[in-house]
Amino acid sequence: MKSRAYVSSVGLVPVGDHWEKSIVDLAVEAARGALKGSGKRKPDQIIVGNMFSAVGAKQEQLGALVASALGLAGTPAYKVEAACSSGGTAFNVAYNLVRSGAIDSALVIGVEKMRDLEPEEISGALAMAESAEYTQFVGASFAALNGLLARYYMEQLNVTRDELSAIPVIDHANAVTAAHAQFRKAITPEVVGRSAMIADPLRLFDCAPVGDGAAAALIVNDSAASGSKRRMAEVLGGRVATNEFSIFEREDMLDFKSSREAFKGAMSQAGLVQKRLSLIEIHDAFSVVGALSLEAMGFSKRGQGSKDAKAGKYARGGELPINTFGGLKARGHPVGGTGMYQIAEAYLQLTDQAGKNQVEGAEYAATQNIGGVDTTSAVHVFGRAA
Amino acid sequence: MAIQYWRRRDRYYRLVGSRCKDCGDEFFPPVYKCKGCGSEHVADKEMPRTGRIVTYTQLHEPLPGFEAQAPLYLAVVKLDNGARVLTQIVDSPDDSVRTGAKVEATVRRMRVDGESGQIIYGYKFVVRS
Amino acid sequence: MHLMQSKNRAAILGYGAYVPYYRLPTTEIARVWKGGGSGPNVEKAVAAADEDTVTMAIEAARQAMKMAGTESVGAVFVGTESKPYAVKPTSTIVAQALGQHHTLAADLEFACKAGTEAMQVITGLVGSGMIEAGIAIGMDTAQGRPGDDLEYTAASGGAAYVIGRKDRSAVALIDCSTSYVSDTGDFWRRAHERYPRHLSRFTGEPAYFHHIESSVKTLFEETGHKPSDFKYAVFHQPNPRFPVEVATRLGFTMEQIKTGLLNPMIGNTYAGSSPIGLAAVLDEARPGDKILMASFGSGAGSDAFCIEVLEGITRTRGVNPTVKSMLERSTKIDYSTYSKFRDKLQK
Numbered sequence: 001m002k003s004r005a006y007v008s009s010v011g012l013v014p015v016g017d018h019w020e021k022s023i024v025d026l027a028v029e030a031a032r033g034a035l036k037g038s039g040k041r042k043p044d045q046i047i048v049g050n051m052f053s054a055v056g057a058k059q060e061q062l063g064a065l066v067a068s069a070l071g072l073a074g075t076p077a078y079k080v081e082a083a084c085s086s087g088g089t090a091f092n093v094a095y096n097l098v099r100s101g102a103i104d105s106a107l108v109i110g111v112e113k114m115r116d117l118e119p120e121e122i123s124g125a126l127a128m129a130e131s132a133e134y135t136q137f138v139g140a141s142f143a144a145l146n147g148l149l150a151r152y153y154m155e156q157l158n159v160t161r162d163e164l165s166a167i168p169v170i171d172h173a174n175a176v177t178a179a180h181a182q183f184r185k186a187i188t189p190e191v192v193g194r195s196a197m198i199a200d201p202l203r204l205f206d207c208a209p210v211g212d213g214a215a216a217a218l219i220v221n222d223s224a225a226s227g228s229k230r231r232m233a234e235v236l237g238g239r240v241a242t243n244e245f246s247i248f249e250r251e252d253m254l255d256f257k258s259s260r261e262a263f264k265g266a267m268s269q270a271g272l273v274q275k276r277l278s279l280i281e282i283h284d285a286f287s288v289v290g291a292l293s294l295e296a297m298g299f300s301k302r303g304q305g306s307k308d309a310k311a312g313k314y315a316r317g318g319e320l321p322i323n324t325f326g327g328l329k330a331r332g333h334p335v336g337g338t339g340m341y342q343i344a345e346a347y348l349q350l351t352d353q354a355g356k357n358q359v360e361g362a363e364y365a366a367t368q369n370i371g372g373v374d375t376t377s378a379v380h381v382f383g384r385a386a
Numbered sequence: 387m388a389i390q391y392w393r394r395r396d397r398y399y400r401l402v403g404s405r406c407k408d409c410g411d412e413f414f415p416p417v418y419k420c421k422g423c424g425s426e427h428v429a430d431k432e433m434p435r436t437g438r439i440v441t442y443t444q445l446h447e448p449l450p451g452f453e454a455q456a457p458l459y460l461a462v463v464k465l466d467n468g469a470r471v472l473t474q475i476v477d478s479p480d481d482s483v484r485t486g487a488k489v490e491a492t493v494r495r496m497r498v499d500g501e502s503g504q505i506i507y508g509y510k511f512v513v514r515s
Numbered sequence: 516m517h518l519m520q521s522k523n524r525a526a527i528l529g530y531g532a533y534v535p536y537y538r539l540p541t542t543e544i545a546r547v548w549k550g551g552g553s554g555p556n557v558e559k560a561v562a563a564a565d566e567d568t569v570t571m572a573i574e575a576a577r578q579a580m581k582m583a584g585t586e587s588v589g590a591v592f593v594g595t596e597s598k599p600y601a602v603k604p605t606s607t608i609v610a611q612a613l614g615q616h617h618t619l620a621a622d623l624e625f626a627c628k629a630g631t632e633a634m635q636v637i638t639g640l641v642g643s644g645m646i647e648a649g650i651a652i653g654m655d656t657a658q659g660r661p662g663d664d665l666e667y668t669a670a671s672g673g674a675a676y677v678i679g680r681k682d683r684s685a686v687a688l689i690d691c692s693t694s695y696v697s698d699t700g701d702f703w704r705r706a707h708e709r710y711p712r713h714l715s716r717f718t719g720e721p722a723y724f725h726h727i728e729s730s731v732k733t734l735f736e737e738t739g740h741k742p743s744d745f746k747y748a749v750f751h752q753p754n755p756r757f758p759v760e761v762a763t764r765l766g767f768t769m770e771q772i773k774t775g776l777l778n779p780m781i782g783n784t785y786a787g788s789s790p791i792g793l794a795a796v797l798d799e800a801r802p803g804d805k806i807l808m809a810s811f812g813s814g815a816g817s818d819a820f821c822i823e824v825l826e827g828i829t830r831t832r833g834v835n836p837t838v839k840s841m842l843e844r845s846t847k848i849d850y851s852t853y854s855k856f857r858d859k860l861q862k
Binding site for chain 1: 390391394397398413415421440441442443444445446447448449450451452453455458460461462470471472473474485496497508509510
């Protein structure tokens with residue numbers, strides 16, 4: 001018994017250094033935002049997307065913990081983990097449950113507490129997304145893998161430093177007016193190109209920052225949606241895909257297969273062609289990852305992702321606006337939370353609640369959330385609810 | 387920590403990877419199933435110890451346990467049999483660490499578990515001009 | 516008779532040397548601790564932060580195995596005074612890296628002569644027929660206390676020898692050797708101490724010279740050999756001066772010792788010192804050449820060897836990097852980098 005699925009409300013915690021808030025505080029704050037106005041009706045299911053609460057907060061069993069904190073003990077609840085794509089993947093589980101008819105509604109929360117750790121501990125936690133035996137073992141951080149990828153991209157496809165800087169520049173421009181963004185300051189390509197070296201050739205401004213955050217959404221089916229006065233966005237399609245685990249094992253490191261397959265799957269489920277999309281929230285944890293994502297999903301030709309960004313194609317007002325609230329670089333990247341921020345942002349756009357960041361007349365929006373270096377991808381496609 | 391790495395010591399010291407008994411493809415890290423032909427008839431095999439750099443980076447912010455080695459070079463190396471290894475590059479002048487450079491495997495300390503814990507050894511590569 | 520000669524003839528089947536990439540000019544040490552000048556040697560070889568006796572022994576041993584074309588050995592002995600573990604053998608890690616499991620494995624300690632002692636023991640095991648071949652390694656990452664005179668010379672490096680039954684492809688015959696020891700405390704390191712100590716000039720006359728002269732003279736007396744019988748001679752080299760002095764006293768010329776005299780460029784590699792000197796000689800020797808090697812270990816003792824180069828040496832050219840090439844492939848570092856590498860700043 002297949003059902004339609006809708007996002008009926010969202011909650012967002014501004015991304016940043018939340019010294020006073022624990023992982024549960026963050027999750028509860030986002031969840032309350034999403035539950036506000038839902039009255040006495042409780043979600044049938046709670047799913048928490050999170051990457052490293054065990055390391056970052058010495059806490060597991062987040063599902064039950066958050067449910068209990070929300071006064072919803074008794075509700076089925078668990079955590080879904082897929083590194084940085086934990087949020088998007090958690091949403092995908094909820095979407096499939098609702099769509100299949102198994103449940104009427106679910107509360108999905110993406111949350112990460114990063115700032116309780118020292119910077120090198122955060123690097124260590126993020127590295128856990130990659131092979132303990134062959135990546136962490138040799139001392140390769142997550143940034144290092146992306147540095148390897150960036151050099152390969154630039155050398156093989158003749159991409160310049162300036163071109164690589166284009167996506168971070170777009171992110172920062174979009175974040176200026178985004179209330180929940182971590183860095184609301186515009187930057188120039190020169191700022192990116194002169195920032196501190198992290199993993200040559202990647203510099204500080206090529207890399208998403210560290211931050212705490214949580215975002216939540218309530219996903220409902222027709223019956224739960226009926227009678228609601230809320231503005232809704234319909235979930236038209238969603239797919240999770242995976243690639244060969246480590247980039248160095250892949251025949252072509254520059255082919256983001258999981259993003260390609262997830263996007264293709266979600267779009268075909270939605271019955272949409274690419275050009276119908278009004279915007280896309282992409283997973284640019286590093287500038288090069290943003291460029292390769294755009295190429296994998298077919299918006300740019302091979303080697304053209306950064307070049308197209310530099311030419312204005314992906315700016316607000318361009319052919320296909322990306323990262324309309326700042327993306328991972330400027331809105332911020334609380335890793336397990338990121339996928340849910342993207343979904344909340346797509347919802348805001350399709351329900352005309354994006355304020356100064358509104359993409360006028362947005363009809364369809366997509367979100368692409370990656371774990372690892374394109375190792376897991378969760379793509380969802382949304383439309384205005386009829 | 388030590389046990390997790392002990393288990394893999396032949397892979398770390400001798401670059402023991404896999405060879406597909408059906409199609410002859412070779413892999414490092416070892417595989418459960420041949421990525422070429424899908425066969426599950428794979429056996430351990432020592433990899434060649436030389437290859438070329440496919441891409442590299444110099445990491446300025448090392449992972450915990452690698453602080454003393456910073457800044458460190460990491461590279462994807464394509465071995466002479468086609469297998470691809472992620473590795474540190476050591477003992478090589480900055481201008482020699484380049485895409486296409488010939489490299490050779492060596493064994494080095496990977497990390498040390500504090501003052502009293504065990505020393506973990508494994509492969510790193512050196513540029514051979 | 517004090518001469519040690521195996522009934523079955525044992526020979527070097529392959530060898531490999533290892534000198535780390537980094538060199539610390541002794542002017543750097545003098546600059547930091549003495550306000551200028553230099554040490555007795557020009558530079559010393561310094562192991563990188565991620566190197567130790569295990570890693571260097573593996574490198575040398577791998578080369579030696581490759582040259583010997585040996586698939587398996589019955590003994591892996593590592594002579595060293597810088598074991599990474601106080602308790603846990605260096606030799607088992609080396610054996611694992613060489614893929615050797617059905618083998619004796621042990622670490623030998625006799626200050627600077629543990630490497631040559633390993634060679635004698637394996638010669639005996641091969642000579643008795645107990646094993647077909649074994650590998651003897653002399654390797655150290657020698658450390659001197661910062662500011663101590665030993666810091667000028669204490670260096671890293673060494674060599675490995677696969678010794679097996681003499682056959683047509685053998686590189687050099689280990690014809691015979693002698694050993695001479697006494698209780699002489701010229702240099703020592705107590706348990707749990709980080710750096711060794713030495714008794715000023717005591718290390719010369721009653722220690723180095725007395726023991727080497729005794730072992731070499733015994734060798735001469737019992738074999739009838741004289742210095743002119745040898746094309747090359749290698750003496751333990753704690754500094755550039757001692758080996759020259761002992762060579763002169765024993766009747767050898769500069770011409771005979773210069774090929775194996777590496778101290779000026781790499782320093783004192785302790786248990787690696789005589790073995791790596793021998794490797795430098797073998798890199799250039801020809802069939803029929805005789806080589807005298809005499810090690811010295813504090814505590815104290817000396818092993819003297821009579822080695823004869825065989826036809827097999829000709830097939831070894833180009834198989835492994837030469838000692839000379841390792842001296843060339845190097846880069847200079849300053850005292851601060853050296854401190855970082857060798858943990859000198861640690862209390």
